[in-house]
Amino acid sequence: MTLLAIDGATKKFDGLTAVNEVSFGLEAGEIVGLLGPNGSGKTTLINLVSGELAVTAGSISLNGQRLTGRRRDQIARAGIARTFQLVRILPSLTLIENVTIPAVFGPGRRTVAEAQEVALEALKQVGLSEMATASAADLTYIDQKRLELARALASEPKVLLLDEWLAGLNPTELAEGIALIRSLKESGITILMVEHIMEAVRALCPRVVVMNSGRLIADEATETALRDPHVIAAYLGEGADA
Structure with a gap:
């Protein structure tokens, strides 16, 4: 199908x-x-x-x-999830905070703790798990793209x-x-x-x-x-x- x-x-x-x-x-x-x-x-x-x-x-x-x-x-x-031609992240937040937001609003109903687990897994998928508590404002361009991708993946x-x-x-x-x-x-x-x-x-x-x-x-x-x-x-x- x-x-x-x-x-x-x-x-x-x-x-x-x-x-x-x-x-x-x-x-x-x-x-x-x-x-x-x-x-x-x-x-x-x-x-x-x-x-x-x-x-x-x-x-x-x-x-x-x-x-x-x-x-x-x-x-x-x-x-359905997507990325954009111009990177859309929240620079005032940490990486884990950026990714937890879409994880909360993904399929099903999650607690914040559950959403954070999903977010960490998404960060791991894109190679950013070790930077989870870093500020998004400090990322290089490629890592900004990785973060946006993690945000999309967090909605599963x-x-x-x-x-x-x-x-x-x-x-x-x-x-x-x-x-x-x-x-x-x-x-x-x-x-x-x-x-x-x-x-x-x-x-x-x-x-x-x-x-x-x-x-x-x-x-x-x-x-x-x-x-x-x-x-x-x-x-x-x-x-x-x-």
Whole structure:
């Protein structure tokens, strides 16, 4: 059974169609890359799945449960978590405090003590458990990204949406980031990741879906897509070498 099903998702803004009848699904345990040039509608689609935006038409469901029309907190509790292009952490709090907050509001009802246990496990997953009591304001950029990822994991999602989580990393950090995402896949989580770094896409995503001008133009194996003339023209530019 398809875990996440996107069926004809459409989003219009004052006559501009940012996402145009997009349909695809994710199976449990997959990592799928969401590719496309800037302005193609990728982040808007992520916002539709997470409930940041309401769909104009179409439907989105998780495990057969319709998400369309539900509040963001309800969608999060159902099992959708995300990161953002610009890191969103609470710099005035410690790492454990940052992660305990989403853990409290995850699925089920937890005491603060129970939420802290979940938060510590999430920090451990991203390699920050030894810094649990440190101030988030003192983190390096890569560790800020790790912390945001831990915040998403603390809600114990079925589907994790990564919006350019690897952007801005140096080569060493990029390798660490790829290894971290791979370790999450091994834990069984399903991931849809918006990404422009082809090294990461090839390393992590056996399959990609590609958008251009709001429409889905490809849904296929990564290496096949990166040789597809339509993908090359839309995403990499005419005559570019994938």
